[in-house]
Every structure is written in C-alpha cells, then in structure tokens.
Amino acid sequence: MVAAVTIENLKKxxxxxxxxxxxxxxxxxxxxxxxxxxxxxxxxxxIRCLCTLATPDSGRLEVMGIPVVEQPQRVxxxxxxxxxxxxxxxxxxxxxxxxxxxxxxxxxxxxxxKRIEQMIDLLELGDWADQKTGRYSGGxxxxxxxxxxxxxxxxxxxxxxxxxxxxxxxRSAVWRFLRQLKAAGTTILLTSHYLEEVDALxxxxxxxxxxxxxxxxxxxxxxxxxxxxxxxxRIREFTTDEExxxxxxxxxxxxxxxxxxxxxxxxxxxNLVVERQTDSLAAVQHVLKEAGLPIFGISQxxxxxxxxxxxxxGRTLMDAELAAVGQRDLKKEKxxxxxxx
Amino acid sequence: MSTTLPNSPTTLNGSTNFSNAELQxxxxxxxxxxxxxxxxxxxxxxxxxxxxxxxLFIQLQRRPSTLVAGIIQPLIWLVLFGALFxxxxxxxxxxxxxxxQFLGAGIIVFTAFGGALNAGLPVMFDREFGFLNRFLVAPxxxxxxxxxxxxxxxxxxxxxxxxxxxxxxxxxxxGLPNGPGLVLVFAIVMTLVLGVTxxxxxxxxxxxxxxxxxxxxxxxxxxxxxxxxxxxxLEFMPRWLQVVASLNPLTYAIEPIRYVYLHPNWSLNSIVLxxxxxxxxxxxxxxxxxVFCAAAxxxxxxxxxxxxx
Numbered sequence: 001m002v003a004a005v006t007i008e009n010l011k012k013x014x015x016x017x018x019x020x021x022x023x024x025x026x027x028x029x030x031x032x033x034x035x036x037x038x039x040x041x042x043x044x045x046x047i048r049c050l051c052t053l054a055t056p057d058s059g060r061l062e063v064m065g066i067p068v069v070e071q072p073q074r075v076x077x078x079x080x081x082x083x084x085x086x087x088x089x090x091x092x093x094x095x096x097x098x099x100x101x102x103x104x105x106x107x108x109x110x111x112x113x114k115r116i117e118q119m120i121d122l123l124e125l126g127d128w129a130d131q132k133t134g135r136y137s138g139g140x141x142x143x144x145x146x147x148x149x150x151x152x153x154x155x156x157x158x159x160x161x162x163x164x165x166x167x168x169x170x171r172s173a174v175w176r177f178l179r180q181l182k183a184a185g186t187t188i189l190l191t192s193h194y195l196e197e198v199d200a201l202x203x204x205x206x207x208x209x210x211x212x213x214x215x216x217x218x219x220x221x222x223x224x225x226x227x228x229x230x231x232x233x234r235i236r237e238f239t240t241d242e243e244x245x246x247x248x249x250x251x252x253x254x255x256x257x258x259x260x261x262x263x264x265x266x267x268x269x270x271n272l273v274v275e276r277q278t279d280s281l282a283a284v285q286h287v288l289k290e291a292g293l294p295i296f297g298i299s300q301x302x303x304x305x306x307x308x309x310x311x312x313x314g315r316t317l318m319d320a321e322l323a324a325v326g327q328r329d330l331k332k333e334k335x336x337x338x339x340x341x
Numbered sequence: 342m343s344t345t346l347p348n349s350p351t352t353l354n355g356s357t358n359f360s361n362a363e364l365q366x367x368x369x370x371x372x373x374x375x376x377x378x379x380x381x382x383x384x385x386x387x388x389x390x391x392x393x394x395x396x397l398f399i400q401l402q403r404r405p406s407t408l409v410a411g412i413i414q415p416l417i418w419l420v421l422f423g424a425l426f427x428x429x430x431x432x433x434x435x436x437x438x439x440x441x442q443f444l445g446a447g448i449i450v451f452t453a454f455g456g457a458l459n460a461g462l463p464v465m466f467d468r469e470f471g472f473l474n475r476f477l478v479a480p481x482x483x484x485x486x487x488x489x490x491x492x493x494x495x496x497x498x499x500x501x502x503x504x505x506x507x508x509x510x511x512x513x514x515x516g517l518p519n520g521p522g523l524v525l526v527f528a529i530v531m532t533l534v535l536g537v538t539x540x541x542x543x544x545x546x547x548x549x550x551x552x553x554x555x556x557x558x559x560x561x562x563x564x565x566x567x568x569x570x571x572x573x574x575l576e577f578m579p580r581w582l583q584v585v586a587s588l589n590p591l592t593y594a595i596e597p598i599r600y601v602y603l604h605p606n607w608s609l610n611s612i613v614l615x616x617x618x619x620x621x622x623x624x625x626x627x628x629x630x631x632v633f634c635a636a637a638x639x640x641x642x643x644x645x646x647x648x649x650x
Contacts, residue, residue, distance in 0.1 A: 092396065180359075
C-alpha cells in the first residue's frame with residue numbers, strides 16, 4: 001500500500017535559521033499521526049513544506065505517492081490544510097466562504113451546492129452559515145475553518161495546532177470530530193505542543209526537537225521503550241533542600257530504583273524512576289517509615305510522553321517552551337514564513 | 342451562541358456522513374484526468390477568477406466607503422486644481438479651451454493609476470492574516486487568477502470613476518469625446534489598470550509587509566503624477582523633465598485621451614505628443630501602453646511562482 005505521506009530527510013532554512021534540520025516520517029493511510037514538540041521545533045515549517053507553501057532546501061516529500069515539489073498541483077487536490085490561526089474574511093458569510101473554497105477547487109455548481117449543505121449539517125453551522133463571520137464566536141470560527149478545509153474531501157488532512165486558544169469544551173469536541181473523521185477513512189497529520197492532545201488522538205507520533213525527529217512510534221511503544229514506572233513522592237508540602245537531598249541519597253540505594261530527581265519547582269518533591277512490576281510503592285513507603293519520615297503525598301504512574309521527551313533531550317517540554325520564548329523573534333519568524341520561498 | 346462541536350449526524354448504518362455520492366463521483370473523475378496545471382485558458386481558471394472577483398465585489402457592496410471616496414476624490418481634484426489655474430491665459434495649455442478641459446484627461450488617468458497601484462494592499466493584508474494561504478494551498482489553474490481578479494475589480498471601479506470625471510468635466514464646460522473616443526478612453530484606462538495592478542501585486546509578493554508596500558506606493562504615486570503630462574503640457578516643462586515625462590507610461594495614457602477630447606476626427610495616425618526625441622502618434626502611444634502592460638504581466642511571473650510556491 002502506498003503511504004499517505006512520506007517525508008525523507010527534509011531540510012529547510014530561513015536565512016541563517018535552520019528551521020528543519022532532518023525530518024523523516026511515514027504516515028499510513030487512515031491513521032492519525034501526531035507531530036509533537038515545543039514551539040520552534042520545526043513542526044510548522046515541516047507541514048508548510050508538505051502543503052506546498054514553502055519549498056524545501058532538500059529532501060523528498062510525497063503525498064499519496066505523488067512528489068510534492070515536482071507536482072504541487074496534483075498534491076494540492078489531495079491535501080486539506082487547516083492553519084493554526086483561523087483566517088476568515090469577516091465581511092463574508094460562512095456560506096460565501098465555502099462557495100469561494102469550492103470554486104478554488106473547481107467543484108461543479110451542483111456538487112458544491114450539495115456539499116456545502118452537507119458541511120453546514122455536519123458542523124451544525126445552521127443559520128450562522130448566512131451570517132458574516134465577523135460575528136462568529138471562537139468555537140464557531142473553528143467549525144467553519146474545519147468545514148472549509150474538508151469541503152473538497154481531502155485524503156490527507158493537515159492541522160497545525162488544531163486546538164490552540166480554544167476553550168476546553170471546543171477542544172474535546174474537535175478531538176471527537178477528528179476521531180470520527182479518521183473512522184471515515186481520512187488520514188490526519190496534526191502538530192501539537194500539548195502532550196495530552198497527541199496522547200489522546202495519535203495512533204503514532206514523532207517527537208521533534210530543534211528541527212530533528214528524536215523519537216517515533218506509537219505513544220505506548222515510546223513509553224515502554226524508556227522503561228520503568230514513575231513514583232512522585234512528597235515528604236512534606238515544602239521539603240527543605242537538605243532533607244530532600246538526604247532522602248534522595250537514601251532512596252537511590254534501593255536496588256529497584258534507577259534514578260531519583262529532585263523537582264525544586266514542585267516544593268522539592270522527589271521523582272523516582274523505578275523498575276516495572278515490583279511492589280516498589282510499598283517498598284518506598286516502608287523505607288520512609290523506618291527512617292521516621294512523614295509522607296505528604298506519593299503516587300505511581302506509567303511514563304508519559306513528556307518523560308520520553310525528557311529522556312531524549314534532557315529537559316521537559318515545559319522547560320523547552322520557556323527556553324524558546326526567550327530566544328525567538330516571533331515577528332521576524334512570521335515574516336520569514338510569510339515570504340515562503 | 343454555542344461553542345461546542347456537534348456530535349455528527351450519522352447515516353442509518355451508523356457511519357458518520359462525511360461524504361456524498363456526487364462528491365465521490367467528482368473526486369473519482371479528478372484523479373483520472375488531472376493535468377498538472379490547466380493554465381489560464383481553461384474553465385477552471387475562469388471559475389477561480391470569478392470566485393475571487395466575486396469576493397472583492399461582496400466586500401465593496403458591504404463596505405461601500407471606498408467607492409464613495411474613490412468617486413469624490415477625483416471630483417475634488419478636478420474642481421480645486423481647475424480653479425487653481427483658472428486664470429492662466431488661454432493658449433498656454435496647448436489647444437485646450439481652458440485648464441479644466443486640459444486637466445480632465447490627467448485626472449482620469451491619475452485616478453485609474455492610483456486605484457491600480459493600491460490593488461496589492463488588500464492582497465497584502467490577506468497574506469499577513471493568512472487568508473491568502475487558502476488560495477496558495479488550493480489547486481489553482483494559475484495564480485494569475487489572483488492578478489486578473491484584482492484587475493477586473495479595479496477596472497470596474499475605474500470605469501465608474503472615469504464616467505464621473507467625464508460627467509463633471511462636461512458640466513464644467515470641457516465637452517465630451519465622441520462615441521468612438523469614449524470607447525478609446527475606456528480601453529486606455531483598462532490597459533493601464535491591468536499593467537499597474539500586475540506591478541502592484543508583484544510588489545505585494547516581493548515585499549515583506551504592508552508597511553513596505555505603503556512606503557513604495559507613497560514614493561511612486563505623486564512623483565509619477567508630477568513627471569507626467571497630467572497637470573501641464575510637455576512644452577511647459579524644463580528639458581530634463583520633458584525627457585522624464587516622455588519615459589513615463591502615464592504620459593502615453595493621458596495624451597491620447599486629451600487628443601480625442603479636442604479632435605472628434607481623430608485617427609491612429611494623429612500626432613498626440615511631441616517628445617524631445619520624436620513625434621508620437623496615437624497608435625504608437627497605444628502600442629507603448631500595451632507593451633508596458635504585457636511587460637508588467639511577464640515580469641511578475643517568477644514572483645507568483647517562486648515566492649508563494
């Protein structure tokens with residue numbers, strides 16, 4: 001079977017900035033593929049190259065077996081692109097925008113008329129379809145944006161950060177909608193810097209950092225691969241540095257404990273990496289009781305995608321986000337991206 | 342106002358209704374015979390161009406202030422500038438009976454030029470807001486549809502403006518060109534609009550943002566007016582400015598219009614302008630305009646392809 005999307009050794013620079021250094025991934029028909037990474041990791045540039053909005057410096061891109069750079073015209077017919085920012089013409093109505101979209105894809109009049117009614121039903125735009133989009137709420141705008149991107153029934157739907165800036169209710173509704181879309185046979189590529197979004201939706205995921213894929217697989221495979229369970233322990237609500245360090249030394253000597261990390265941001269809580277399938281929780285509780293120490297809170301969990309990211313890069317996604325904020329000139333990046341080329 | 346996404350309606354067999362038979366048939370037809378790029382001589386090009394044009398007219402209909410201002414402004418020019426030089430002795434402005442009559446042709450061309458020069462601005466805003474991406478990810482037959490749609494829109498506006506200027510000039514005593522003359526006036530306006538719109542859109546794709554585009558429009562607009570024969574005849578100017586004005590395409594739009602105003606029995610061989618280099622006939626003048634327009638359209642092709650490809 002021909003892969004829905006193939007990206008091989010993609011490279012793309014904007015001036016001196018290497019936005020994408022080396023990205024390779026394959027997306028099978030009918031799956032939801034998540035591209036996870038902090039802001040500035042190269043996710044948007046990757047999908048701009050895929051959607052014919054930017055020309056890659058090097059690398060091979062294919063959609064449904066059609067080469068993107070050589071035959072952009074044919075690829076565009078198969079792709080639906082939903083940008084992070086919802087760009088609507090506020091003077092036009094939803095129906096007028098859908099008619100424009102239908103004409104841009106050269107749909108015959110009858111086909112377009114029926115399809116537009118269907119999208120109005122499907123996304124429950126109702127009477128809003130004939131209102132100017134300037135009057136739409138955020139959730140309504142997203143619904144129209146989805147309707148526009150899906151109007152020509154793309155085989156591959158590409159969404160850049162589909163739920164950024166949406167309220168929780170709309171977010172879970174978008175998730176539900178994307179799952180239904182997948183069930184109906186559409187291949188979906190989405191980028192996100194929300195762990196839980198990728199975890200909840202994606203069949204497979206590629207974690208991308210500084211323009212490179214650092215891990216790829218199903219979310220549960222990735223978590224299994226880094227191994228171990230996590231125990232989060234708080235001795236007291238606010239543990240002193242000294243006490244935290246002494247407990248760290250004590251617990252590190254236990255045979256099943258692989259690593260102990262002090263999380264200063266969480267009141268010096270201790271994060272333990274432990275071997276799977278031992279009664280580790282009880283053992284830790286026992287050791288602390290022996291030493292006469294209290295327990296404010298203790299919990300055990302499977303590793304998360306954030307732990308996968310942490311293991312590969314040595315920092316959490318949140319840290320990467322915060323570090324990136326200081327380094328980026330967002331205005332300049334937007335201009336660079338707008339220039340395309 | 343609901344912000345929730347609905348649970349999608351389902352068909353009887355329980356699967357969600359994401360497609361329909363007509364759409365499937367249309368899609369199947371596409372993958373069988375999809376040429377890599379249908380080009381500008383295709384039904385697809387006409388369809389997308391009309392759709393983009395329709396959007397511009399809907400915007401105008403719901404925000405008519407640009408049209409109102411666009412008609413009032415040249416009329417104010419006509420009245421104020423006309424009054425400014427009202428007492429200039431007769432004969433200084435060539436064969437024109439009065440300055441108002443002389444000025445009409447200049448205002449017509451300058452107004453059309455200004456409108457076309459600004460054609461890139463809405464497209465630039467579309468680009469900055471990300472709306473243009475909808476056009477760029479779509480399988481357009483040719484991106485010239487964006488240029489042609491803007492040109493049709495600006496041309497329609499210019500025709501209304503031209504009619505208003507012709508009307509007011511007539512009221513002010515400038516008379517009217519004869520029937521074929523009027524046709525020629527409109528043809529000249531449309532050719533100029535197409536060429537200048539193309540250049541403006543080329544700038545839109547070449548420049549980084551609307552600030553830069555506005556700056557370029559600002560430094561282009563009035564200098565091109567003053568270095569043309571819009572306000573004074575060529576023989577009025579110092580020699581160096583005569584040379585500049587003879588290289589200014591606006592001059593070749595203005596002079597034929599001015600000529601047909603004064604000579605009901607005009608022909609393509611009529612001499613409309615005596616440049617420092619050579620005499621220029623009406624036919625040559627039109628030829629220069631057509632070449633300018635064609636050059637502009639060809640010049641922007643790599644920008645349409647590369648910048649936004």
